[in-house]
Amino acid sequence: MLWILVAVVIVLLIILAQSLKIVNQYERGIVFRLGKVIGVKEPGLRIIIPFIDRMVKVSLRIVTLPIQSQKIITQDNVSIDVAAVAYFKVVDPLKAVISIEDYYSAVNQISQTTVRNVVGKFELDEILSETSKINEEIKKTIDEHTKKWGIEVMTVEIKDIKLPESMQRAMAKQAEAEREKRAKIITAEGEYLSAKRLGEAADIIEKHPVALQLRNLQVLTEIAAEKNSTIVFPAQFMSSINDIKKFIEKESRK
Known part of the structure; x- marks a missing residue:
């Protein structure tokens, strides 16, 4: 009889353990009863019916998503490597569980595609000088896709742009020529002012x-x-x- 009592106690403990669930402050629990959603559980100690109910926890914290470097052809036919990073979070845990199987992987894939499509619409000079504008357009495009999944994209930042070596040399020559141009202009302005002052001095000396x-x-x-x-x-x-x-x-x- 003792072993039967011990077995009953063990079974009760297992059932109790299966029925008690802890939802952390940064999580929400989606409860399925026989495959049907019956509600979203707030943080705290929650009780479900063992073997009938199933809880899926969803984190609401901001997720950092590195967007791996990929080759992109710009509008002016320059091949560059662009890497970025996206920050997003779940705002509707119910949609994030029901609407899509793996929202992290989905956001990752749509982010890579969007970066390639958006950056490819700009010329190289625009990409280098108008990064903020491009970041905002990428964010807006990704957010349009993820909103129906209960995901909000906080921000997208292009963090690395690699240019071909030939393009780097050409840009270095262009920058050097631009500096020489400014130096010659400044020198010419100095000579002009000097000549003007000398002319004024000559007039005074003549008098x-x-x-x-x-x-x-x-x-x-x-x-x-x-x-x-x-x-x-x-x-x-x-x-x-x-x-x-x-x-x-x-x-x-x-």
Whole structure:
């Protein structure tokens, strides 16, 4: 009789274990009774009928989905390798269980196809400069497919674009030429401003010849400040002194 009692206790424990289910905070439990959905269970300790009811748990956390690198032909016929990453979550656990067999695999496949189709509609320069716009279009397209499965795509980001080596060399030459162009333009603008200022200075010196002599003295002062052993005096140095003297006398008479 003892072993019968032990067997009954074991059976009861098994039945109890089968009837008690724990649903975590980030999950929802879909309960099937004889193959038919009878409800969605919230987080906590839940009781089901053993061997009649079956619970399928669905996580509501955001899932990170790497989209593997794939070769894509751009609109201007350049072959590139593009890798991306998508973030999605289940917003309707009932649809995610009933509408599709494996929503993770489905989102993965539709993401790869969408990235290839969307990126292929743009030229290379647009892909490199308008990544945000392309990301938004990819997200929108994927979301249109996954919404009926109870899946919401949070964001899609292109994380790597690999160009052919020949294209990299061509872009490097283009960038170098562009930098040289900007440098020449800046130099030309500097020469223009310098010539303009020199012209203005020449006009002033023409009106006031003594200004040139004062400039010569200033240059000599700057040379002397460098502690040079040799100082070169311009030939007109003495005449400069006389011009300055005459200028001062003229100004003093006014």
